[in-house]
Amino acid sequence: MNGINLFPLFLSFKVASASVAIALITGIPLAYFLSRNKNRLSYFIDSLMNLPIIFPPTVLGYYLLVLLGRQSHIGKFLENNFDIMIVFTPLGAVLASTIVSIPYLIKAAKVSFEEVDKDYINAARVMGKTETVIFFTIILPIAWRGVISGVSMAFARALGDFGTTLMVxxxxxDETLTMPIAIYNSLQADDGKTANIMVLIMTIIALATLFIISRLSYKRKGERNA
Amino acid sequence: MKIFRLIFTLLLLYNTSGTNLHPENRQSKDITIAAAADLVLAFSEIGKLFEKTYGIRTKIIYSSSGTAREQIANGAPFDIYASANIKFVDDLIKAGKIIPDTQELYGIGRVGAATSVKTKLRISSLNDLLKSDYKKIAIADPSHAPYGLAAKQTLEKLGLWDKLKDKMIYAKDIQHSLSLLNTGNVEAAFISLSVVNTKKVNFYLADDKLHAPLKQSIAVVKGTKKEMEARKFIKFVNGTEGRKIMIKYGFILPDGK
Structure with missing residues (x-):
């Protein structure tokens, strides 16, 4: 094999970034909800959120294939009416890695939302701030580090996903082949050299990305030591 | 706290004294076989018959031939390696992981395209795959899976590969390819004749002159403590009873042996 196709690397980073973006948009409100509500429903949702971690990734992928695949109600509807397929597309890869990575973000964000001192929130309420304003100007900035640590874990998990993506x-x-699967394929083809180079490239770039993300949590507050 | 410590200790004791964790404590006559995914049906039957005949139990681990090769190269405690590609066994002989004189050709596989009986689709020629009814087609990844490669070679010979490329979904092995078909996510799937279940799929057998022969090779892994039993199993696969079963599942017997 001459020269290494870097498409899988770029795809993996795009997929992981998109997954984290989706995870942030849907996960942060959910994490906030879970941190504010302590009742049966919230405990149930909280437990439910762990399922993607419990399931073996390939099994999870199989269920996604059945649930969102071309024979599912959703899959059939989209294909017949809009000629859209979720599975076997980059969108499918994004969906797979969002589902496997979102629990990490929710867990970390929930805990840091819970730890925000109630006095600050109550003080803001007394001053007449709305809940939305309080969330964005007080809770989120204070809980920022926890959210960032959740983001980096989710990103790492999404980037490295193998089993679920493989199935979905x-x-x-050059379309949906992500880096972990490309590495697996080289190993299967007894091309350890290519696999090692790909692992090296992926490790370096992933570490650099994660390094930048964790630096972000300190930069934001303008201090260096925790 | 004390009670937790007690439970923990008990669990630890239970685990370390369990026989399964120590390969040397395994029942002395069991043999462990790493077999290619296309052997699922044939070897399960051969294994049962072998046990009945010799009283030696077989534990068969089915995976893609490439996976098993990597595992054996890294010292996996298998007694036998049954590969869907003779080259993989040769690789391991070169690496000194196989007892060279135990290697035997035991069958030649056949590849073809399957459709689900749940649909009306039936393939009567591989040209049918060009039709718009076939939106997605599963194939075991040709970069490493023997049957995927054979399917690709066939399509290339027929001048169909470039036209069908955009419909292809790459599975990790033929079992995965078959499961994509069974879940209705592809309209057709390339699989081996040996895993065809006629209750579930219709099968179109490809002309085997269009691809390199799928030579299946079996050998004893070096370092096994059960060389005698393992050799016996290989003889059994290639003997009258074994061959009968191999033929039943659509393998062609290697000539000259």
Whole structure:
């Protein structure tokens, strides 16, 4: 094999970034909800959120394939009316890695929302601030570090996902073949050299990205030591 | 706290004294076989018959031939390696992980395309796959899976590969390819004749002159403590009873042996 196709690397980073973005948009409100409500429903949702971690990734991928695949109600509807397929597309890969990574973000964000001192919130309420304003100007800035640590864990998990993506995305070269699967394929083809180089490239870039993300949590507050 | 410590200790004791964790404590006559995914049906039957005949139990681990090769290269405690590609066994002989004189050709696989009986689709020629009814087609990844490669070679010979490329979904092995078909996510799937279940799929057998022969090779892994039993199993696969079963599942027997 001459030269290494870097498409899987770029795809993996795009997929992981998109997954984290989706995880942030949907996960932060959910984490906030879970941190504010302590009742049966919230405990149930909280437990439910752990399922993607409990399931073996390939099994999870299989269920996604059945649930969102071309024979599912959703899959059939989208294909017949809009000619859209979720599975075997980059969108499928994004969906797979969002589902496997979102629990990490929710867990970390929930805990840090819970730890925000109630006095600050109550003080803001006394001053007549709305709940939305309080969330964005007080709770989120204070809980920032926890959210960032959740983001980095979710990003790492999304980037490295193998099993779920393997089942849902279809491993199509130059289309849905992500880095972990490309590495697996080289190993299977007894091409350890290519695999090692790909692992090295991926490790360096992933570490650099995670480093930048964790630096972000300190930069934000303008202090260096925790 | 004390009670937790007690439970923990008990669990630890239970685990370390369990026989399964120590390969040397395994029942002395069991043999462990790493077999290619296309052997699922045939070897399960051969294994049962072998046990009945010799009283030696077989534990068969089915995976893609490439996975098993990597595992054996890294010292996996298998007694036998049954590969869907003779080259993989040769690789391991070169690496000194196989007892060279135990290697035997035991069958030649056949590849083809399957459709689900739940649909009306039936393949009568591989050209049918060009039709718009076939939106997605599963194939075991040709970069490492023997049957995927054979399917790709066939399509290339027929001048169909470039036209069908955009429909292809890459599975990790033929079992995965079959499961994509069974869940209705692809309209057709390339699989081996040996895993065809006629209750579930219709199968179109490809002309085997269009691809390199799928030579299946079996050998004893070096370092096994059960070389005698393992050799016996290989002889059994290639003997009258074994061959009968291999033929039943659509393998062609290697000539000259």
């Amino acid at each position: 995305a279809g491993s199509i070269p």
